[in-house]
Amino acid sequence: MRGFRTGTGDAAMKSALREAVFLIKDIGNALAARIDGLSTVQAGELRFRCNICGRMARAEVSHLTREEPTCRCGSSVRLRSLVHLLTTALFGESLAIPDIPLRKDLTGVDMSGAATYAGRLARRLGYINTFLHQEPRLDILAPADQWLSQCDFVISSDVFEHVLPPVAAAFDNTLQLLKPGGVFVFTVPWIKTGPTVEHFPALHDYHLEQRGETRILVNRTVDGLRQEFNNPVFHGGEGQTLEMRVFSESGILGNLAEAGFCDIRIHGTACPTFGIIWQQPWSLPMTARRPGE
Numbered sequence: 332m333r334g335f336r337t338g339t340g341d342a343a344m345k346s347a348l349r350e351a352v353f354l355i356k357d358i359g360n361a362l363a364a365r366i367d368g369l370s371t372v373q374a375g376e377l378r379f380r381c382n383i384c385g386r387m388a389r390a391e392v393s394h395l396t397r398e399e400p401t402c403r404c405g406s407s408v409r410l411r412s413l414v415h416l417l418t419t420a421l422f423g424e425s426l427a428i429p430d431i432p433l434r435k436d437l438t439g440v441d442m443s444g445a446a447t448y449a450g451r452l453a454r455r456l457g458y459i460n461t462f463l464h465q466e467p468r469l470d471i472l473a474p475a476d477q478w479l480s481q482c483d484f485v486i487s488s489d490v491f492e493h494v495l496p497p498v499a500a501a502f503d504n505t506l507q508l509l510k511p512g513g514v515f516v517f518t519v520p521w522i523k524t525g526p527t528v529e530h531f532p533a534l535h536d537y538h539l540e541q542r543g544e545t546r547i548l549v550n551r552t553v554d555g556l557r558q559e560f561n562n563p564v565f566h567g568g569e570g571q572t573l574e575m576r577v578f579s580e581s582g583i584l585g586n587l588a589e590a591g592f593c594d595i596r597i598h599g600t601a602c603p604t605f606g607i608i609w610q611q612p613w614s615l616p617m618t619a620r621r622p623g624e
C-alpha cells in the first residue's frame with residue numbers, strides 16, 4: 332500500500348476503491364447471471380442467460396423458435412443449442428462461452444459456423460470455422476488430408492441439406508475428421524416421418540435457367556440423361572443454398588449409423604437457463620460420436 336506513505340495517498344486510495352467497486356460489480360453481475368440463470372417465465376416471457384455472449388436476455392416464449400434471433404448478439408435457439416451440446420460433450424456440463432476454460436488443445440472444425448459464436452469459440456478452444464469457397468476451406472465431400480482424424484469435435488449446422496448427393500459421403504467424411512471418441516454436433520431441418528426425400532438424386536452436371544416466372548434446374552445425369560426440375564427451393568439466398576433434400580428423422584439416424592457413428596442422440600430437452608426451448612419435436616439438434624479405440 333505504497334499510496335499511504337506518499338502525497339498521492341488519496342489518489343491511490345480512490346483508484347483502489349474504484350477497482351474494488353468494479354470487481355464487486357463483476358462478481359455481482361456474474362452472481363446475478365447465475366441466479367437469474369435459474370431462469371424464470373413470467374407472463375409468457377423467459378429471462379435467460381445467453382450462452383454465446385454471456386449477457387442476460389429476455390424473450391417472449393412464443394419467439395423462442397429455432398431460428399428467431401432472441402438475444403442482442405443475434406443468437407437463436409439453434410445457435411445456443413450448438414454451444415450447449417458442444418460444451419456438455421467436451422466438459423460434462425453446459426457452459427456459456429465466456430465460462431469455457433481456455434483449452435486451445437481441444438481442436439475442432441465448423442462448417443460455415445455463424446459469426447455470432449465463431450469468433451467467441453475460437454478465443455476459448457482450438458476452433459476453426461471453415462468454408463466451402465474461402466479459406467480456411469473444407470469441402471466435406473472431399474476433405475483435405477490435413478483435417479483427417481484431427482478433431483475433438485465437428486460442428487455442422489444446417490449445411491447437409493445443401494450438400495450434393497449422395498449425402499452419405501458427407502456423413503462418412505465427417506466421421507473421418509474426428510479423432511476416436513470425438514463428437515459431432517449436428518443440425519439440419521428434418522421431418523418426423525418417412526424417409527429422407529432427395530430432390531435431385533441423380534444430380535451430376537447441372538445449372539439453373541430462368542424461363543418467365545419459373546426457375547428450372549437442368550441436370551445431366553452421369554448416364555447423359557437430361558432432367559428438368561421446376562422451381563427448386565433455396566434457403567436464404569443463391570448458389571450453395573439450394574435445398575437438395577428434406578431429411579427425415581429415420582433417414583438421419585440411418586446415415587449416422589451407416590457412417591459408423593455411435594452414441595447417437597436427439598436433443599429435445601429444454602435448457603431454459605440458456606434460453607433453449609424446443610416447441611416442436613422435429614428439426615432438433617443431434618450429437619453422435621466416433622467410436623473410441
Ligand SMILES: [Zn+2]
Nearest residue numbers: 381384402404
Ligand atoms: Zn447473446
